[in-house]
Structure formats: C-alpha cells, structure tokens
Amino acid sequence: MEETGLHVELLEVPAAVCVRSYRSDWSPTLGLSYAAIVGLDAPLSGESGQPPRWFALDEEWGSVFPEDRDRIRAYVARLVAARAVGAH
Numbered sequence: 001m002e003e004t005g006l007h008v009e010l011l012e013v014p015a016a017v018c019v020r021s022y023r024s025d026w027s028p029t030l031g032l033s034y035a036a037i038v039g040l041d042a043p044l045s046g047e048s049g050q051p052p053r054w055f056a057l058d059e060e061w062g063s064v065f066p067e068d069r070d071r072i073r074a075y076v077a078r079l080v081a082a083r084a085v086g087a088h
Helices: 067-087
Strands: 016-020 029-033
Antiparallel strands (some): 016 029
C-alpha cells in the first residue's frame, strides 16, 4: 500500500527475501517482498514525489538494485507456470 496506494490481498508466500542496506551509513535490513495479482486498470497513487507506474516485463527500468529486474521476471514466470498447471 505504501508504494502503490493499492489495498489488495497479498499472496501468502513472500515473493522475495533479501538483506540489503539502502544507504551506505545504514545497517543492513531484512526485507520481505510480497506480491498481489491486480488488473492494469487498478489506480495507482504512491508517495508524494514518487509516482508509481506499471512497467512491462520486457521494458528496462532504472533501479538502485538492477538485479531485482531479473528476479521479478523469474518470479512472474513461476506464477504463470503454477497458474497454468493449476488450470489443467
């Protein structure tokens, strides 16, 4: 909700777990990231000065943590594969 303004039900299992420092003068932080499945028409409203937007999975985007891009793509591929198996 903090990043997107969306009030949604999160998937049960964390999408990612990491330990990273967001600034060189901060101690590392344990981060748990959760996912939710929502429509592209869901209205986004982020924090002041940090407007959220949707990105296509094949689109490049800038990030302080560029390795996250491949992790997100791999996670979505696993969700799609699991959904396809469950549909049969």
